[in-house]
Amino acid sequence: MNSCVSCGRDCSIGATSFLCPSCGNNLSRCDDCKLRGTHFSCPHDGFSGP
Ligand SMILES: [Zn+2]
Numbered sequence: 001m002n003s004c005v006s007c008g009r010d011c012s013i014g015a016t017s018f019l020c021p022s023c024g025n026n027l028s029r030c031d032d033c034k035l036r037g038t039h040f041s042c043p044h045d046g047f048s049g050p
Pocket residue numbers: 004005006007008009011029030031032033034
């Protein structure tokens with residue numbers, strides 16, 4: 001199951017997957033947060049970015 005790295009809610013629908021630029025961990029972000037450009041933080045290494 002995918003949970004959004006920005007808001008933490010379930011985002012199995014309409015989520016965008018991308019890799020953490022720092023550690024390559026697979027992250028998902030919901031459409032909402034993507035559109036808003038919400039910052040994320042990687043749960044693996046704490047990297048944060050737009
Ligand atoms: Zn979100």
